[in-house]
Amino acid sequence: MKRTHILGSILVAAGLAMSTSSYFQGQLAQAKTYNYKVATIKQEPYVLLNDDEGKTIVDRALLAGTDWQVGKIADLNHNGTLYYQVSTHEWVNSAAVQANFDPQTGTLLTGEMQPNQTHSNTTQPNQALxxxxxxxxxxxxxxxxxxxxxxxxxxxxxxxxxxxxxxxxxxxxxxxxxxxxxxxxxxxxxxxxxxxxxxxxx
Incomplete structure (x- = not known):
């Protein structure tokens, strides 16, 4: 999956304790306005990314307020924490974003949503708890x-x-x-x- 930042980010130096550190900068937008899966970074001032094994990538981060198209959704560490894929081998913790979709079904949500919030408590077949x-x-x-x-x-x-x-x-x-x-x-x-x-x- 190619990294897709909705608003066209630019790579800048972040100084995250490493000279090679970087993060992606963009404009604030609402994830709920898109017709495909998007995660808006809510953690201030940025959130570090994780690799395919759930390990933190210390020199890769996404700025608060930026929107990222989401590919796969997975429990990388097998401990219940969900991660959203934002590039081929990079993932963001679901706790750090506001998503416009149900993380289990991929169904887009409408209205003003809180991070990881779903529509209702109605039981749906094959939907994970x-x-x-x-x-x-x-x-x-x-x-x-x-x-x-x-x-x-x-x-x-x-x-x-x-x-x-x-x-x-x-x-x-x-x-x-x-x-x-x-x-x-x-x-x-x-x-x-x-x-x-x-x-x-x-």
Missing amino acids: IGKINSTVVEVYTNNGQTVNTGDPRFTMNSAWKVNRVVKNSQGKSFYLVGNDTWISSDDMELNQAPQNVENIP
């Missing part, structure tokens, strides 16, 4: 229900995570499995649809 962080301080739980981390930097506000399992305790609180032995509660995450298979636990 995605959770969006809605808290600034997130508690992370283990399989045993123990809190292991509060304020984990991976779980930023509005970041999207693939949910592999849902359980509900006797108090009515739900927990979502988003990684290996990694759970987020319904206090800190909202789903893109009603889960179909919910396991009840004591």
